[in-house]
Amino acid sequence: MDAKLLEILVCPVCKGPLVYNKAAQELICKADRLAFAIKDGIPVMLEGEARQIAADEAI
Structure with a gap:
């Protein structure tokens, strides 16, 4: 995932920051x-x- 793209992408629901999960190939909104x-x-x-994401799932 491109670092510059990660800087500008936000959650479409709350407009909050996203965390990149490389292993799962997902962007996570905590x-x-x-x-x-x-x-x-x-x-x-x-x-x-x-x-x-379940409440007990590690992020």
Whole structure:
């Protein structure tokens, strides 16, 4: 994931910061507990496509 792209991307729901999870190839919004997949190097920033993260799941 390009560092400059990470600097400008925000959560589409709350406009908060995202954390890159390299192992899972996801962008994580800790505030909304959503994980946005990265497919073929392109972040899928759609709320309906995001995976809900369990409260006990390590971020």
